[in-house]
Amino acid sequence: MILENFWLWQFLGRLHPLVVHFPIGLLVFAALLEIFTIGNYQSKLRPGINALILGGAISSLIAAVLGWQLAINDKITGELLEKHQLLGFISAAFSLVFLWIWNQVENKKRLDQIRLYRAALFITTISISITGHLGASLTHGEDYLTSTLPWNDSNPTYNPIEFNIASYESTGGVLSPEAELKLVGEVRMILAHNCYKCHSGAKIEGDLRLDSKELVFKGGESGPVILPGNPQKSELIRRINLPKNHKDVMPSKGNPLSKEEISLLNFWIEKGAPWPDGAAQPSIYRVAELAPRKPKLPKVSNGLNNPVDLWVNDYFTQKNLTWPTGIDDRTFLRRIYLDVIGLLPSPEELENFSNDTRPDKREIWIRELLERNDDYAMHWLTFWNDNLRNDYTGTGYITNGRYNITNWLYSSLKNNKPYDTFVKELLNPDESSKGFIEGIRWRGTVNASQRTEMQAAQNVGQVILGLNLKCASCHDSFISDWKLEEAYAFANIFADTTLEVSRCEQPTGQLASTKILWEELGEIDSLASRSEKLRQLSEKLVQPANGRMYRTIVNRIWKQMMGRGLVEPVDEMDNEPWSQDLLDWLAVEFVDNNYDLKELIYLIATSKIYQSASFGVKSPDLLVSDDYLFTGMTRRRLTAEQFSDAVSQIISPVFAKGELKYNPFQLAKNEEIQPEFARASLVANNSFLTALGRPNREIVSTSRDSQASLLQSLELSNGERLFTVLEKGAAEWSNQYLSGEVIAEEFYRKALLRKPNQKELKIAKEALGNRPDPEQIQDFFWAVLLLPEFQIIY
Structure with missing residues (x-):
């Protein structure tokens, strides 16, 4: 802008950090108060909420303008700033839309828009809060918040005291090529841990970047910061030696460099700041091996036969951990049905399973489930649609700039196509499989x-x-x-x-x-x-020599079955697994078993550890902490598709057959084999599935958040689709069952595979009465569906 460096704009821009906290506090408080007004919009809290909303929304607009000025006048750039700015402008737009909706409800008395107003309030609050977090990451570093958490105490760090300058000295004072590589590796380490917060691609202050050779020697807006051979006149050395409270000190935030770090940087520049071209510099990151490796199985012990259990037992022994307890038939059957075919078992199937006296009945039933090819394909289609960015509608389809691979994918899953062939057809596709690349x-x-x-x-x-x-x-x-x-x-x-x-x-x-x-x-x-x-x-x-490819798929399937990958996140396979031996062994075994995904699932599902008790976590961050300990299966929430299909099974179809975007049975002549309801994996995304966690497949999504969200809570509480399904189902149950007690017992059997206990039955009978009407039944359905016992895979 014309007055870019005018003092007033600079002054106002630097008020941004002060102003930006104001709308966050106001809107968060307003959102909390709004929760207490659900069911009573005209609460005595309304005037206070309105004042908070007005102040918060307007101040968020002011904060966006001041932030823009700050970035322009202080010459800060970088990817993190771009994200912060983009979300800041989006938040400002949300605020304008929200103010309009609020005005419709409050001043024009459009009470029919209260739900929309509340949703807009929560979305705006969340958007502004995330924007504020990115701003804090800009000023204090991206790990400013997370580094304080107790599970990050053991994050790997380097020790400056280990820098030994004497080890670099040689005859004539000339560094050997090996010493140069080691020295520049340690210099990079110092820069990465102390300088990248302000001088890398994420954030660039003073036009100075220190994350590559070219940019280090280029310098910043004031010129070069390094003069090779002359540390006394190098700006970098001057600044890192300044007192902590000096305005020019580097790093300007956090702890100053140690004496050992300063000495090493001084020594490096004194030696001419060597930085070999094209040399393989020591990595500051963990790099996983590419080649396959099949370690020797541990000896059979404790009556364990499944190779997965032998490795888990070896891990438990090393970590001094105890085995979790086994699970009963009901928990096992529900778990394996949901994991293999994505459906609930019926009460009759549970009864048959419980009465099965064969000692290997669990292995037999797992195999039978895996042979239900259509059900298997419909369930695992969800996983692969997320991974391969395949959907039925959305960006690209209108303009023929995107290709659907559903027919190829469904057929591949149904026929259990070997994984190497599966990948080859994705990478070297015909018309049916070209959509991925x-x-x-x-x-x-x-x-x-x-x-x-x-x-x-x-x-x-x-x-x-x-x-x-x-x-x-x-x-x-x-x-x-x-x-x-x-x-x-x-x-x-x-x-x-x-x-x-x-x-x-x-x-x-x-x-x-x-x-x-x-x-x-x-x-x-x-x-x-x-x-x-x-x-x-x-x-x-796809050649077996590419061990990384097969570790990756094994890790993904393990996470689907066990709730947490051997490596986390699953897209960062250079991270350390909790058991390298188990990961390597499974990957080679998968190749040796002809790349058979069903056999991999069978191997995991028949293990003792899969059939043991699951564990919950207080925070999902604990699952990706460096000191994670594997103790057993991690509990998972039903996916959007599993929840929808379960409701369709026991109450009424969530999706009509007319909503199918892909129908694998459409050519079948025998109508009797048609499924009773439309599986959710075969319909286009919608607000209901989105609220329950189905991602927008315009980008690859390899993991879904298993935690409940505010949007999910609002959809399950007030969503039109679930309301309609429960209403229709309640009317059908009202005609089928005359007694409230019978309805309660039958619904518990279908939804939870058990009878209600005495306390639950008493509450249900009080809620339903002797001859409940459909509305009472509908409320009862809703209450049971929201139970953790229904929504979580234990």
Whole structure:
């Protein structure tokens, strides 16, 4: 703007941190008070809530303007700032919309919009709170909040005292190539742990970045900060030696550098600031092995035979942990039905299972479930639709810029296609399977990191190889060692013509090479046609030598069955697993068993640890902490599809057959094999499924949040679809069963696979009466469906 450096704009911009906390506090307080007015909108709290809303929404708009001024005048840039700004403007827009809705309800007495007003209030509050968190990450570092949590106490750190300058000295004072590599590795470590918060791609202060050789020596807005061979005149050395309260001290936030760190940086510059070109610098990140490895199984002990249990027992012995108790038939049957086919067992099936006297009945029933091919395919379609970004409607389909792979995917699951073939057909597709690597052709201007070739590289990397290339698609990654040129070389395999490398959306003039991410897997002919490059990739990527690919799928299936991966997050396979031996053994066993996903599921499901008691966690963050201890299965909430199908089974169909976007039975001549209701995995996304956790599949989604959310609570409490289903089902049950007691007992049998206890039966009879009307039955249904016993897989 014209007055960009005018003192008043600078002053007002720096009021942003003060003003931004004001709307957060006001709107959070207003949202909390609003909860107490549910059922009584004209509460005595209403005037106070209105004052908080007006002040919070208006001040959020002011905060957005001041934040914009702050970024312009203080010359702060970076990815984290861009996210903060974007969400800030979105929050401001939410505030305007929310104020309009609030005005409709409060001043124009549109009481029919109260639900909309409350939803807008909570959404605006959450949006502003997240924006504030990103702002705090900008000023204090991205781990400012999480680093204080008790489970992060053991996060790996480096010890400056271990820096031994004397070890670098050699005859004539010249560093050997090995010493140079070690020295620059330790310098990078110091910069990463102390300087990246303000001087990397996430946040750039003073136009200075210290996360690559080129940018370190370029310097910032005041010129170079390093003069090789002259530490006394290097601005970097001057600033790190300043007193902590000095305005120019670096780092400006957090603890100052230790004497050992300062000495090492001084020594490095004195030696000419060596930074070898093209050398494999020591990584500050953990890098998992690529090659497969099959460790020798532990000896059989404690009557354990399943190999999974032998490894778990070995882990428990090392960690001095005790085995969890086993589960009863009811818990087991419900668990295995939901995990294998996504449906609840019927009371009759539970009775048959309980009366089955065969000693290996659990193994037999698991095998029979896996052979229910259509039910299996309909359930696992949800998992693969999320992973492969496959959906039935949405961005891209209107303009033919996206391709559906449902028919191919359903057929592959139903026929239990070997996983190596499955991946080969995704990477070297025909018309039926091309939708995954073709990505989405977005309308309008598309940035370089979202062109379809780069989408293919990112998605293949994430889903099939368990790595994140999104950061490296724009610049060298800050979370791994992957470089921009490597991401473009991989993306070039999916391109018709040679791609030009763009760094941070700026073309560099450099043409990309054509390579698989790991040279050990072989070469791709850069002069070949696209179809030939894809054929070569599909052959080389699925070879057994690619242990990473098979560890990735084994880890994903383990998480689906056990609630938490051997490695977390499942897209970061360089992270350390809680049992490297179990992960490696399962991956090689999977290959040796002809890449059979059903056999992998069977192996896990027949283990003692799968058939043992589950555990809840106080916070999902505990599942990804570095000191995580595996103690058994993690409890999971029913997915949106499992919940919908369960309600359809026991009450009334949630989705009509006319809502099916894919019907695997549409060619069947025998109408009797048609399913009784539309499975939720086969319908288009909608507000009900979204509220229960089904993701927007415009991006790959490899994990769903198993925690209950405010949106889910609102949908289950006030949503129209569930209300209609319960209303219809209650009317049917009212005609079928005459007694409230019979209704209570029968519904408990269908929903929870047990009879109500005396206390539950008494409460149900009081709620239903002798001859309940449909509305009473509807309320009873709703109360049971919201029980944790129904919503959680124990």
